[in-house]
Amino acid sequence: MTLLERTRIVQNTPEPDSLAAARSIMDALVAVLTEHAERYYQDDAPLISDAEYDVLVRRLQALENAHPEFLRPDSPTHRVGSAPLDSFEKVQHAEAMLSLGNAFDADELRAWHDRCRRRLEWDAEAEGPAVSTELKIDGLAVALTYENGVLVRAATRGDGRVGENITANIRTIRSVPLRLDSSRHPVPDRVEVRGEVYFPKSAFEALNDRLRAQELKPFANPRNAAAGSLRQLDSTITAGRDLAFFAYSLGPVSEPVAAGQRAMLDVLDGWGFSINPEVARFEGIEEAVTFCSNWTGKRDALDYEIDGVVVKIDDFRLQRQLGNVSNAPRWAVAFKFPARESTTRLLGILVNVGRTGMITPEAELEPVQIGGVTVSQATLHNADYIRDRDIRIGDTVVVKRAGDVIPAVVASVPEARTGSEVAWEMPGTCPACQQPLERIEGEVDSFCVNGACPAQFIRLVEHFASRDAMDIEGFGTKLAAQLVEAGRIADLPDIYGLTPDDLLELDGFARKKAEKLVAGIDASRSRPLARLLFGLGIRHVGRTTAEVLVQQFDSMAALGKADADALTAVDGIGEVIARSLVDWFALETNRKIVARLADLGVNVARLPEEAPAAGDDLPFAGKTFVVTGTLPTLGRTEAQDYIKQRGGKAASSVSARTDYLVMGENPGSKADKAAELGIPVLDEAGLLELGGRS
DNA sequence: GATCCTCGAGTTCG
DNA sequence: CTCGAGGATC
Numbered sequence: 023m024t025l026l027e028r029t030r031i032v033q034n035t036p037e038p039d040s041l042a043a044a045r046s047i048m049d050a051l052v053a054v055l056t057e058h059a060e061r062y063y064q065d066d067a068p069l070i071s072d073a074e075y076d077v078l079v080r081r082l083q084a085l086e087n088a089h090p091e092f093l094r095p096d097s098p099t100h101r102v103g104s105a106p107l108d109s110f111e112k113v114q115h116a117e118a119m120l121s122l123g124n125a126f127d128a129d130e131l132r133a134w135h136d137r138c139r140r141r142l143e144w145d146a147e148a149e150g151p152a153v154s155t156e157l158k159i160d161g162l163a164v165a166l167t168y169e170n171g172v173l174v175r176a177a178t179r180g181d182g183r184v185g186e187n188i189t190a191n192i193r194t195i196r197s198v199p200l201r202l203d204s205s206r207h208p209v210p211d212r213v214e215v216r217g218e219v220y221f222p223k224s225a226f227e228a229l230n231d232r233l234r235a236q237e238l239k240p241f242a243n244p245r246n247a248a249a250g251s252l253r254q255l256d257s258t259i260t261a262g263r264d265l266a267f268f269a270y271s272l273g274p275v276s277e278p279v280a281a282g283q284r285a286m287l288d289v290l291d292g293w294g295f296s297i298n299p300e301v302a303r304f305e306g307i308e309e310a311v312t313f314c315s316n317w318t319g320k321r322d323a324l325d326y327e328i329d330g331v332v333v334k335i336d337d338f339r340l341q342r343q344l345g346n347v348s349n350a351p352r353w354a355v356a357f358k359f360p361a362r363e364s365t366t367r368l369l370g371i372l373v374n375v376g377r378t379g380m381i382t383p384e385a386e387l388e389p390v391q392i393g394g395v396t397v398s399q400a401t402l403h404n405a406d407y408i409r410d411r412d413i414r415i416g417d418t419v420v421v422k423r424a425g426d427v428i429p430a431v432v433a434s435v436p437e438a439r440t441g442s443e444v445a446w447e448m449p450g451t452c453p454a455c456q457q458p459l460e461r462i463e464g465e466v467d468s469f470c471v472n473g474a475c476p477a478q479f480i481r482l483v484e485h486f487a488s489r490d491a492m493d494i495e496g497f498g499t500k501l502a503a504q505l506v507e508a509g510r511i512a513d514l515p516d517i518y519g520l521t522p523d524d525l526l527e528l529d530g531f532a533r534k535k536a537e538k539l540v541a542g543i544d545a546s547r548s549r550p551l552a553r554l555l556f557g558l559g560i561r562h563v564g565r566t567t568a569e570v571l572v573q574q575f576d577s578m579a580a581l582g583k584a585d586a587d588a589l590t591a592v593d594g595i596g597e598v599i600a601r602s603l604v605d606w607f608a609l610e611t612n613r614k615i616v617a618r619l620a621d622l623g624v625n626v627a628r629l630p631e632e633a634p635a636a637g638d639d640l641p642f643a644g645k646t647f648v649v650t651g652t653l654p655t656l657g658r659t660e661a662q663d664y665i666k667q668r669g670g671k672a673a674s675s676v677s678a679r680t681d682y683l684v685m686g687e688n689p690g691s692k693a694d695k696a697a698e699l700g701i702p703v704l705d706e707a708g709l710l711e712l713g714g715r716s
Numbered sequence: 717g718a719t720c721c722t723c724g725a726g727t728t729c730g
Numbered sequence: 731c732t733c734g735a736g737g738a739t740c
Contacts, residue, residue, distance in 0.1 A: 376726065384727090401727055403733065428727055428731065466734065467725095562736075564724045594722085596737045677721055 025057050026069055026418065026438050032078065044085055045092045051082040069418065069438045071364040076124060110186035110255075113177040115165060116214060117274045120182065120349055122332065122356040128311045131333065134355045135307040138335055141344055141352065149306040154283040154336045155313045156301045158356055159268055160245050160327040161220030162252060164192065167273075171202040171209045178252065182349060191252050194261035195219065197268075199294035206292035207279065214273025215290065221248040222325045225264035234410065242420045242433035243363060244327050266326070269295035282336040303336055314357045321359065330358040359393075363422040365435060366390035370415055371402065371446045375454050377481035377559050379470040383408060383448070385419070385431050393423045400429040404466045405448045412436065416443035452477070473611075480506045482559045486514055490565050491557030492546040496539050504528050513611075514558070515618035517543060551577065551628045554619070560606045562599045569632075570594050571603075576628040578616050582607040641713050642670025646679055648696070651686030653706040661709065668713045676701065684709050 032054050038044035055078055058070060086093045125131040135153070138144075144151060163179040176192035177185035192198055202209045221229075221244035229247060230240035241247035251263040269290045272279065280286035284303035291297045300317075304310050314331045321328050334354040335341055341353040370386040383402040390397055400421060402408050411433055413419060418438035419431045451458055452470035454477030461468040470478065480502050487497035494517075505511040510524055520543060525536035555578070556568035563571070574592050575581045581603070589600035606612050620626045647670050649661045656664065661684060662672035673680060676696050683696040683703045696703060704712065 374726085378725075380725070382726065395729055397728075399728070401732095403726085407733090423728085429729090430727090430732085562724070566723060594737070598736055674722070679721075 024438075024440055025054065029054050029058070029070060029074075029078075033074075038085075041089070044089050048082060048085050048089070048092050051078060051085070055079060055082065069365070069435060071420075074364070076358070080124075110188060110253075113175065113180075113185050113187045115177065115180075115183055115185060115273075118182045118349070119163060119165060119179045119185070119216065120346065120351055122354055123350045124330075125333075125355050125357045128315065131311055131314065131355065131357055132307055134333075135310075138340075138344060138353065142340060151340055152282075152303055152305050152336045153307060153310050154287075154301065154303045154334045155310050156270060156287075156332045156334075157298055157317065157324075157328045158330040158332045158358075159218040159220050159298065160329040161218040161248050162245070164188070164217065164219050164252075164267075165273060166192065166198065166215045166217070168202055168209070168213050168215065170211060171204060173198070173200050188252055190257040191254060191260040192219070192267075194257055195265045195267050197266045197296040201294075203292065203294040207289045209293060210275055210277065210279070213275060215269050215293075215295065216271045216273060217267055217269035217295070219248055219252060219265055219267050220244065220326050221251070222264065222266055223327065224325055225266075229263060239412075240433075243422070267296065268298045270298070270332075278338060280338070282338055283334050284336055286338075318359050328359075330356050332356055360391075362393040363420060363432075364390045364392050365418050365420055366397075368413065368415055368417045368419045368431070368434075371408070373449060373453055375452060375470055375475065375477035375481065377478060377485045378561050379452075379472070379475065379478050381448070381452070381459060381468040381470060383446070387419075387421060387431075390421060392421060392429065395423075397421060397423070397429045400431050402431060405468065406466050408446055414439075414443035414445050416440075454478075476506060483511060483514065483517070485559050486517070486557040487546075488557075491553050492549050493553070494539075494546045495542045496535070497542065501528075501539075513618075514615055515622055515624075518547070518619070518622040518624065547622070547624045549625060550632050551625065552632060554578070554624065554626065555581070558606075558612075558615075561602045563603065567594065567599060572628055572632050578620070578626040582613065582616065642668040645669075645681040646671040646673050647682050647684055647709075648673050648676050648680050649684045649686075653684070653686035656706060661706070664709070664713065682709075682712075 028050070032047070032050050035047055035050075038047050055075070058075055058078075123134070125134055138151065139146075142151065165177050165179070165185065166173060167175040167177075173189070173193065175187065176189045176198075177187055179185055193200065202213075223244060226241070226244040226247050233240045241250060247263070248265060251260050251265055254260045270287070271283075272286060272290075279289050282303075284301065287297050287301055302313060304313070310331075310333050314333075317328070317331055332354060333356075335344065341351070344352040346352060367388040368385055369388055372384045372386055374382045374384055376382060382404065385400045385402050387398050387400060402413070411431075413431060413434045416439075418435040420433045420435065421429055422432045423429050448461075448468055449459070452472060452475055455470065455472050455475040457470060457472040457475065459468045460471050472478075480499075483502040483506060484497075484499050486492055487494040487502065505520075505528070508528065510520070511517060520540060522533065522536040522540050525531045525539060526533065531539075550572075552565075552568045552572040555563065555571060556565050570592060571581065571589075575584060584603070586597070586600040586604050589595050589603055590597060616626065642665055647662075647665045649665075649672065653661055665672045665684075676683060676699065678699060680696070680699075680701050683701050685696075685703050685705060
């Protein structure tokens with residue numbers, strides 16, 4: 023049986039109902055965990071996620087607490103990993119590098135603080151003891167030894183007692199000082215500084231782009247990339263990777279350099295280390311709980327991965343009083359965020375048909391909890407994406423919730439293969455209409471080119487009704503599918519022939535809802551021309567291009583008469599888009615659709631407010647703006663409309679040609695980019711002032 | 717012909 | 731948000 027199969031069995035074993043059962047589960051857990059730890063620490067190729075590993079360890083710990091008589095000397099709860107590789111020189115840590123106990127929610131954090139209070143015989147009425155809070159960087163712990171202020175040795179954590187000598191590699195990291203600065207705080211003759219080596223997200227993306235360009239396998243995540251980079255025997259390779267380092271603690275010292283954790287960080291800062299800026303010290307545990315929950319939602323805003331918050335009793339004197347349990351200090355705890363990355367099995371790959379006929383593969387996953395939600399589907403983008411990552415059906419795959427929400431299959435875990443996995447191939451025919459698919463030489467996507475494909479038509483109807491197009495409230499995916507499948511809608515104009523009675527025949531419609539929807543359809547007749555043009559779903563004509571076209575052509579009729587030359591004359595329209603438009607209007611069916619829409623009272627001419635902005639009294643003329651984050655009163659689209667009304671351009675990404683960045687709360691990467699390029703930043707008030715308040 | 721900027725298209729779960 | 735590709739620009 024493979025390790026993964028045994029793991030699944032252990033995971034699914036119910037709580038023991040006898041001593042014998044408890045013992046056999048404990049033995050199985052020890053065996054499975056030991057093997058996983060080896061894979062993790064030695065081969066750097068985990069089969070299961072850290073979260074899954076943690077769950078198993080906690081289960082073993084609980085059983086050991088309940089049945090201490092079965093506690094085995096070789097239980098992985100005694101150790102944090104296994105012996106380091108042979109290829110690097112082994113290094114004994116002067117004082118073991120401990121791991122931390124975990125807290126998975128606010129109550130566990132409070133329980134930890136309570137235990138500290140009891141052990142310290144803290145006055146029940148008093149607040150405290152004070153705690154420090156630091157972000158838990160998802161990187162690799164290392165210990166740096168300085169003698170007479172000079173870096174002489176750097177070691178990985180290894181199993182906590184023995185690590186690997188990686189001095190040459192650490193020296194390549196710019197945020198690690200090679201000589202300490204003693205001008206502000208005296209430096210002991212010999213000092214060990216501990217911290218985390220990590221891969222900034224931006225540098226990680228750049229590295230993966232480079233690896234892909236060389237047709238090498240990209241790293242699954244920044245932590246793996248950091249591990250892989252530190253493990254290079256050739257330190258010149260490490261030097262080419264933009265690793266960084268945050269210092270967070272001291273090893274054994276002869277004389278104390280500060281009274282507590284928070285103050286000690288300032289000393290480290292004075293010595294020349296980079297200290298994570300998001301540190302705090304609180305008098306009570308409740309503020310620390312708030313700190314943790316705040317960061318749970320904000321962690322994506324950082325340029326490095328964090329997987330939790332480390333909470334420590336701040337005062338070193340109290341820390342000593344609390345002491346350690348086997349391999350973890352009592353005075354510190356790791357508050358763990360819900361995992362955002364996990365491994366699961368890829369059950370199959372389905373394909374979707376988009377509105378344009380584009381075929382996108384979609385992963386069908388064994389449901390897995392990631393970041394508090396259950397993920398069972400994820401996009402796989404296209405056939406090349408699957409091939410480049412060597413993803414096969416049946417594989418164990420790493421699934422991540424990128425950005426804020428959207429799950430993606432990041433990598434496969436080939437080590438977990440049993441041999442029964444099968445490579446996937448793009449089907450030759452459309453899953454909806456069975457017509458052959460086409461893939462243009464040199465392009466990535468496959469298309470169903472059947473103009474009458476029902477799947478495409480459903481997506482087109484949905485798009486037509488969507489918020490950025492005709493904005494028909496209550497008209498979504500489900501209704502589009504129902505109406506098309508019931509044969510009630512065979513082309514777009516049919517939407518305007520719907521009556522409340524038609525809708526009553528469908529599932530989930532009562533009189534009132536049906537009437538409301540028909541009223542919504544009716545209201546959409548007077549939408550601006552650009553929205554209609556966008557809604558028609560002409561390839562390459564998105565929202566922006568539709569708006570640009572409407573500036574030059576004042577009706578559907580004018581557009582239909584335009585030839586390729588007239589179209590390419592418009593700024594932003596090239597041959598491909600022109601061709602797409604000419605081809606669309608060349609089809610008799612499409613011309614009929616426009617004519618019928620007009621007959622049904624749908625607006626097919628430019629509205630006065632869409633007319634090209636005239637005059638040079640426009641405050642934003644010639645200026646390009648980018649909006650990011652949440653503004654206090656304006657919505658994002660409102661802000662963009664405001665800019666356009668005043669002759670400005672509302673672009674979607676920051677570049678050298680951007681004149682202003684309008685920034686609200688929780689800005690994304692755009693803010694960093696703007697800062698890099700030195701682009702002036704406005705807040706909402708600044709924008710309104712510049713534009714004239716009217 | 718290469719490079720940079722923008723736009724289009726598709727995307728998950730509750 | 732991410733990826734790929736169209737368009738403009740040098």
